[in-house]
Amino acid sequence: MADKSDITLYTTQTPNGIKISIALEELGLPYKVHKIEFSKNAQKEPWFLEINPNGRIPALTDTFTDGNPINLFESGSIMQYLVSRYDTEYKISHPPGSREWYEMNNWLFFQNAGVGPMQGQANHFTRYAPEHIEYGVNRYQNETRRLYGVLDKHLDEKKIPYLTGEKCTIADIAHWGWIAAAGWCGVDIDHFPALKAWEERMAARPALEKGRHVPDPHTVKEVLKNKEETEKHAAESRAWVQKGMQEDADKLRR
Amino acid sequence: MSTKPIRVWLAPPGPNPWKVILVLEELQIPYEIVSIKFEDIKAKPFIDLNPNGRVPAIEDPNTGLVLWETGAVILYLVEQYDVVKKLTYGTVQEKSHVQQWLMFQISGQGPYYGQGSWFHVLHSEKLPSAINRYVEEAKRICGVLEQGLTDKRWLVGDKITLADLAFVPWNDRLDVVLMCPAECKFNDFPRVKAWHESMVARPSWEKAMENGMPKQVSNMEEYLAKIKVKKNTRAEAEGS
Known part of the structure; x- marks a missing residue:
């Protein structure tokens, strides 16, 4: 029997945020949601920096086994915490110390150190940057394509439904929101058939369907189908991204 | 065995x-x-x-x-x-914090420092707004570490862990990322400086660097400069 939880998830509608709500839904754990308003820069407010000094989402608080609060940030470490503590039946993980556990961590780190940062830079240069730099757009779109190619080849050659075999784990969940948003950074998922099939397989999971709409509806796929809607969404995001960059820079110069 | x-x-x-x-x-x-x-x-x-x-x-x-x-x-x-x-904890709470800082290293420090050095060392065309983006981000990351080390010698608990060690190789070449003299790289981050210096003084780092740098090269700038020269020479050869 897993411990009793008292989880609050601090999040917004982004590929990193929904990793946690999807994992929580897959585990069937109750949780409260605290929406962080990026447009109001809530992620840089002192109370939130107490929870996450990095000023990024997601973050999570819980009551630990000793009765005291625990604060966590970094999506990858939050997912490792959730499965270490609550996934006693290995629904979305493998037994610690097993070969599959280490392989799961391998792909989890690949997402957090590779796909996330590189696709994030592709988003920046494609959608948010103050000036258009063709070189930056190409560099990061190509790197994202290269990383997608690694995933596509792995799934295709091993003929496995999920990254570590027959079971969907936190390594798969970590990737989903990013792969589902491929078009946002200008990468065409149709060039990666095994990965595309994996994305659709993931999307068919009821817990994913529930978890992806936290704290707001997940609309990136629909938005991308409509060019006007895409540009409107990009303009809104561009405004707060550039504002945040300026404020960070000013603070460091003080 | x-x-x-x-x-x-x-x-x-x-x-x-x-x-x-x-x-x-x-x-x-x-x-x-x-x-x-x-x-x-x-x-x-x-x-x-x-x-x-x-x-x-x-x-x-x-x-x-x-x-x-x-x-x-x-x-x-x-x-x-x-x-x-020796380098971690057995308890879930501390272990989770070790993993948290490790994840911050691999998804934050590594990618941003890496892209920073790409744009002003390895990439031939100088793009000020791209360089600026990664310089500012590297400083922001040092700021987070500086705060994480408030009243503490190590990131988690009272001993060195794998989370502390993970930051050493990239922080050691922060001057390349910030384009400043080596002795100035931690100027705004005194706690990060003391923390980093205590780790590079350990035998483990000395030993790693003994094996690490290719022969005839004493530091990373020299090595990167060497790659750059090679690249320019090749570009010139192709251009002529």
């Missing part, structure tokens, strides 16, 4: 493999280095070990495990060999 040496595949110039070497040195685990050239990391036989074509990867003959991604590798080494919990 004695531990057979762990085989570490690496290409010396990058900072990431040295995280793994640092942990091996700290834990006194026997290892052997298979050094490959930069141009061979996306070719066989290496991509059979790591389909991502990035160093490092390890082969552990004791367990038969092949593993890549530095974060996953050092967590494995500690779980498998650090029985006395």
Whole structure:
């Protein structure tokens, strides 16, 4: 029997945020949601920096086994915490110390150190940057394509439904929101058939369907189908991204 | 039964493999280095070990495990060999915080410092707004570390862990990222400076660097300069 939880998830509608709500839904754990308003820069407010000094989402608080609060940030470490503590039946993980556990961590780190940062830079240069730099757009779109190619080849050659075999784990969940948003950074998922099939397989999971709409509806796929809607969404995001960059820079110069 | 040496595949110039070497040195685990050239990391036989074509990867003959991604590798080494919990904790709370800072290193410090050095060292065209983006981000990351070290010597608890060690190789070349003299790189971050200096003074780092830098090269700038010269020469040759 897993411990009793008292989880609050601090999040917004982004590929990193929904990793946690999807994992929580897959585990069937109750949780409260605290929406962080990026447009109001809530992620840089002192109370939130107490929870996450990095000023990024997601973050999570819980009551630990000793009765005291625990604060966590970094999506990858939050997912490792959730499965270490609550996934006693290995629904979305493998037994610690097993070969599959280490392989799961391998792909989890690949997402957090590779796909996330590189696709994030592709988003920046494609959608948010103050000036258009063709070189930056190409560099990061190509790197994202290269990383997608690694995933596509792995799934295709091993003929496995999920990254570590027959079971969907936190390594798969970590990737989903990013792969589902491929078009946002200008990468065409149709060039990666095994990965595309994996994305659709993931999307068919009821817990994913529930978890992806936290704290707001997940609309990136629909938005991308409509060019006007895409540009409107990009303009809104561009405004707060550039504002945040300026404020960070000013603070460091003080 | 004695531990057979762990085989570490690496290409010396990058900072990431040295995280793994640092942990091996700290834990006194026997290892052997298979050094490959930069141009061979996306070719066989290496991509059979790591389909991502990035160093490092390890082969552990004791367990038969092949593993890549530095974060996953050092967590494995500690779980498998650090029985006395020298570089981690046994309790979920502390262990979670160790993983949290490790994730911040691999998804924050590594990628941003890496892109920063790309744009002003390795990329031939100078793009001020791109350079500025990564310089500011590197400073922001140091600011987060500075705050994380408030009233503390180490990131988690009262001892050095794998989370502290993971930051060393990239912080050691922060001056390249910020384009400033080596002695000024931690100017706004005194706690980060003291923390970093205490770690590079450890025998593990000295040993790693003994193995690490290619011969005839004493520091990273020299090495990067060498690559740059080679690249320019080649570009000129192609242009003429």
